[in-house]
Amino acid sequence: xxxxxxxxxxxxxxxxxxxxxxxxxxxxxxxxxxxxxxxxxxx
Amino acid sequence: xxxxxxxxxxxxxxxxxxxxxxxxxxxxxxxxxxxxxxxxxxxxxxxxxxxxxxxxxxxxxxxxxxxxxxxxxxxxxxxxxxxxxxxxxxxxxxxxxxxxxxxxxxxxxxxxxxxxxxxxxxxxxxxxxxxxxxxxxxxxxxxxxxxxxxxxxxxxxxxxxxxxxxxxxxxxxxxxxxxxxxxxxxxxxxxxxxxxxxxxxxxxxxxxxxxxxxxxxxxxxxxxxxxxxxxxxxxxxxxxxxxxxxxxxxxxxxxxxxxxxxxxxxxxxxxxxxxxxxxxxxxxxxxxxxxxxxxxxxxxxxxxxxxxxxxxxxx
Numbered sequence: 588x589x590x591x592x593x594x595x596x597x598x599x600x601x602x603x604x605x606x607x608x609x610x611x612x613x614x615x616x617x618x619x620x621x622x623x624x625x626x627x628x629x630x
Numbered sequence: 631x632x633x634x635x636x637x638x639x640x641x642x643x644x645x646x647x648x649x650x651x652x653x654x655x656x657x658x659x660x661x662x663x664x665x666x667x668x669x670x671x672x673x674x675x676x677x678x679x680x681x682x683x684x685x686x687x688x689x690x691x692x693x694x695x696x697x698x699x700x701x702x703x704x705x706x707x708x709x710x711x712x713x714x715x716x717x718x719x720x721x722x723x724x725x726x727x728x729x730x731x732x733x734x735x736x737x738x739x740x741x742x743x744x745x746x747x748x749x750x751x752x753x754x755x756x757x758x759x760x761x762x763x764x765x766x767x768x769x770x771x772x773x774x775x776x777x778x779x780x781x782x783x784x785x786x787x788x789x790x791x792x793x794x795x796x797x798x799x800x801x802x803x804x805x806x807x808x809x810x811x812x813x814x815x816x817x818x819x820x821x822x823x824x825x826x827x828x829x830x831x832x833x834x835x836x837x838x839x840x841x842x843x844x845x846x847x848x849x850x851x852x853x854x855x856x857x858x859x860x861x862x863x864x865x866x867x868x869x870x871x872x873x874x875x876x877x878x879x880x881x882x883x884x885x886x887x888x889x890x891x892x893x894x895x896x897x898x899x900x901x902x903x904x905x906x907x908x909x910x911x912x913x914x915x916x917x918x919x920x921x922x923x924x925x926x927x928x929x930x931x932x933x934x935x936x937x938x939x940x941x942x943x944x945x
Contacts, residue, residue: 588899589839590824594707594831611834616907618835620899621842628845 589617641744642666645698648743649682652736658684658692676700679753695753696735701746708883709827714739715804717749719882722801723858728792730754730878754878756869764904765866766913774874776915782874783916784925786865789876790897791931794890798858805858806887813856817888818847855889855932863893864900891934894926 596610642663650661665681678698686692701713720731732751739747759765759782765772771779798805806813807820825843832839860867861884869878898919905912912918917925927933 588896588903589835589842590828590832591707593834593839594828596834597831598707614834617903618838620902620907622835622838625838625841625845 589614589621592617644743645680648738653682653684657687660685664693676702697732697751697753698744698748699751700744700748709824711883713747713749716882717751718804719802719885720751723796726792726796728789729796730789730876732878732880754869756871756877758869759865761866761904764908764910766905766910766916767908771913774915776913778874779913779915780917782870783865783922785870785874785876786868787922787926787931788929789868789879790860790863790893791926791929793860793879794857794893794931796858798856798887802858802887805885812854813888814850814853817859817886817892818850820886851934853889853891853934855891855934856887857890857932859886859888859890859892861885861893863897866900889934890932894923894931898922
């Protein structure tokens with residue numbers, strides 16, 4: 588899911604549907620979840 | 631496959647001629663497009679809604695609401711976009727108990743018609759919980775009572791369980807990823823290939839993504855499960871009828887074969903994405919992670935191993 592949001596952000600920017608700063612919101616959130624999970628799993 | 635962009639006018643004219651031929655083959659003549667609209671939703675393909683009338687053999691006018699899903703010619707999310715594969719999945723799932731999918735009416739491989747291959751399905755009326763903004767913050771789900779939201783979520787999980795109980799070998803074995811080992815091994819092999827293909831897009835937290843994939847590969851459970859994996863399991867890909875039963879499951883582009891826990895993990899992750907990751911509080915009546923897992927199993931969903939796929943995929 589995190590990967591697809593990153594890929595989607597690129598597609599949205601490349602096709603002019605949203606600006607880069609808006610597109611970055613979604614993958615940034617998803618990456619944050621992965622980071623949280625990795626942190627939890629390492630404890 | 632070769633694809634070419636078309637102007638709206640050219641597409642409409644081409645579509646009208648194509649529909650006339652297809653509906654004539656069903657003994658419905660004088661086809662006319664009464665309305666066309668493009669909702670702008672969906673990223674893996676272009677969606678067009680069409681209202682079409684034609685004359686049945688008994689002289690009666692038939693009005694049909696159809697949905698066209700056209701493969702996008704570029705800017706792909708996946709390695710090998712294949713709109714017709716989605717149609718094949720839905721056709722194979724049609725009639726499976728508890729797994730409602732839109733009826734596939736036509737498929738077309740010729741890119742000359744609309745600029746790219748496409749398929750046509752019956753339009754299913756209902757309501758879909760939103761992603762943007764999150765259905766936990768805005769939209770029709772906010773106006774439901776907590777009990778209604780519990781029923782919505784429960785019905786969604788029941789549909790997911792029904793999908794996971796489908797015997798996939800007749801009719802759906804084309805979804806099985808190539809490779810050796812267990813279904814999970816084959817799934818992870820496919821995921822790894824896609825990860826490499828996505829390399830230019832790994833601009834957001836690439837180190838975290840790499841660590842996440844590494845963790846999954848290193849801690850893969852010995853999960854012997856094999857079933858249809860939807861690939862985008864969430865209430866936002868479900869259409870709900872007025873009584874909150876599931877009217878249709880959408881978006882089968884990522885469907886594959888693997889342990890069903892992959893879908894449950896995706897479901898739980900997406901809930902976190904639409905709630906906690908946005909600083910939102912889960913709406914009353916919608917179960918949290920532990921309750922959702924328990925309910926999935928109560929409804930007949932397969933249990934994952936102790937080192938569960940749901941805690942590992944995705945983390």
